Amino acid sequence: MGTGPAARHAAPMTNEPHVEPTPPEPAPEPKKLTRSGSDALIGGVASGLGRYFDLDPLLFRVGFVALSFAGGIGVIAYLLLLVFVPSDGAERPGGRSRSLTVAGAVALGVALVVFLGSPVFFFGPALLILAVIGLAAYVLWRAFGGTPAGDPARTAGQIALFGLLACAVAGAAVGVGLAAALGGGVVIASLAVVTGLVLIGTAFAGGARWLIVPALVLVLPLGFVAAADIDLEGGVGDRQYRPAAMSELRDRYELGIGELDVDLRDLDLPNGRTDMAIDVGIGEVVVYVPADACVTSDVSIGAGLADIFDRDHEGLDVAFAESGNQPAGRPTLHIDGDLGLGVLEVVREGAFPDETHDDPFSVSSGRDGGLARGTNCA
Amino acid sequence: MRRLDRTSLVAGLVVTVAGVILLLDRVGALDMRFGYGLPLLIAVVGAVLLAAGLEGPRHRG
Numbered sequence: 001m002g003t004g005p006a007a008r009h010a011a012p013m014t015n016e017p018h019v020e021p022t023p024p025e026p027a028p029e030p031k032k033l034t035r036s037g038s039d040a041l042i043g044g045v046a047s048g049l050g051r052y053f054d055l056d057p058l059l060f061r062v063g064f065v066a067l068s069f070a071g072g073i074g075v076i077a078y079l080l081l082l083v084f085v086p087s088d089g090a091e092r093p094g095g096r097s098r099s100l101t102v103a104g105a106v107a108l109g110v111a112l113v114v115f116l117g118s119p120v121f122f123f124g125p126a127l128l129i130l131a132v133i134g135l136a137a138y139v140l141w142r143a144f145g146g147t148p149a150g151d152p153a154r155t156a157g158q159i160a161l162f163g164l165l166a167c168a169v170a171g172a173a174v175g176v177g178l179a180a181a182l183g184g185g186v187v188i189a190s191l192a193v194v195t196g197l198v199l200i201g202t203a204f205a206g207g208a209r210w211l212i213v214p215a216l217v218l219v220l221p222l223g224f225v226a227a228a229d230i231d232l233e234g235g236v237g238d239r240q241y242r243p244a245a246m247s248e249l250r251d252r253y254e255l256g257i258g259e260l261d262v263d264l265r266d267l268d269l270p271n272g273r274t275d276m277a278i279d280v281g282i283g284e285v286v287v288y289v290p291a292d293a294c295v296t297s298d299v300s301i302g303a304g305l306a307d308i309f310d311r312d313h314e315g316l317d318v319a320f321a322e323s324g325n326q327p328a329g330r331p332t333l334h335i336d337g338d339l340g341l342g343v344l345e346v347v348r349e350g351a352f353p354d355e356t357h358d359d360p361f362s363v364s365s366g367r368d369g370g371l372a373r374g375t376n377c378a
Numbered sequence: 379m380r381r382l383d384r385t386s387l388v389a390g391l392v393v394t395v396a397g398v399i400l401l402l403d404r405v406g407a408l409d410m411r412f413g414y415g416l417p418l419l420i421a422v423v424g425a426v427l428l429a430a431g432l433e434g435p436r437h438r439g
Binding site for chain 1: 381387391398403415422
């Protein structure tokens with residue numbers, strides 16, 4: 001028998017069966033929230049949540065639908081999860097990107113609902129703006145190769161980079177919008193058409209997808225400015241006018257951005273109709289009218305509020321005309337108001353206490369001799 | 379021969395159409411409003427996303 005190291009390390013000769021050592025069980029991987037690619041009705045968000053929380057996905061689907069009727073919170077939450085929660089990898093065959101397809105389908109669906117104006121689906125302006133910004137941001141993110149990553153640090157880095165790029169694009173969009181509102185709309189629209197034609201032309205030679213982002217930066221702000229009909233050529237700041245004589249009264253009061261006060265209380269308006277136009281891009285306008293004047297109006301506001309003697313018209317595409325009866329022998333001021341974004345308020349000095357002028361058209365008499373139905377005369 | 383990039387094609391078409399509509403608005407030939415302007419803008423973005431999603435990522439190299 002040897003006593004050297006070889007003998008010490010020799011395996012003992014026994015009759016017991018040899019048992020292979022079992023490798024240690026690997027530690028269970030931490031549970032990770034992913035979207036389900038195999039059990040997805042839309043984007044696999046509800047299925048992923050159900051798998052993560054060990055609950056029936058139907059509960060989450062019902063929750064998303066229910067919250068969609070609570071100011072659209074469900075839609076926003078679903079879209080955020082769709083964008084930022086990674087898929088489990090089971091994408092559609094054929095190289096199709098399910099998330100992009102879903103995002104596009106959702107955008108077209110929102111567009112259709114808004115266009116049809118269905119009373120069942122109420123989407124406020126805030127949700128629409130969020131949808132536009134979110135979808136544009138998602139296009140930007142994907143255009144730069146963004147994909148949901150499993151590594152939180154990598155995802156955080158991607159989001160930070162995306163945030164910087166989004167800020168740059170937002171700045172460019174604001175610049176385009178300002179240029180359009182300052183009269184450069186024709187040039188910007190022409191550039192958009194040219195960019196679109198270049199995209200079409202290059203599509204047959206492999207494509208130039210990088211042009212999509214600049215094209216959207218041209219089209220989207222210009223579209224907003226055009227829809228609101230914003231005109232900033234009247235300058236920026238706060239303006240107050242208080243003409244004391246008819247010779248000081250202007251035919252038109254213009255302002256680009258700011259607050260405009262037109263105080264006509266010192267003015268002795270002649271009998272008959274006096275026209276006054278107000279053109280403001282973005283801001284607030286207050287017109288104070290003499291106590292004895294009747295007022296008619298023709299108002300157009302892209303987005304905002306018109307408050308004519310406490311009768312409110314608000315929302316998108318506000319347009320109305322109030323002519324009423326114009327009594328002979330009394331001064332009548334006709335206000336032709338055109339605002340892009342903002343508030344137009346017409347008030348009469350101390351004519352009516354608050355509790356009696358909630359709806360002047362609905363009352364036939366008041367403290368000061370009453371309101372003639374269908375007129376804005378005190 | 380390089381293959382047709384349908385994403386660029388769709389994006390080009392919708393951007394061109396939107397650009398023409400906006401150009402007509404700016405020269406006063408039509409009056410664009412939020413009522414159909416917002417759906418138009420969302421549809422532009424949606425069409426581009428849909429085309430990109432259906433075609434899939436472009437292979438580089």
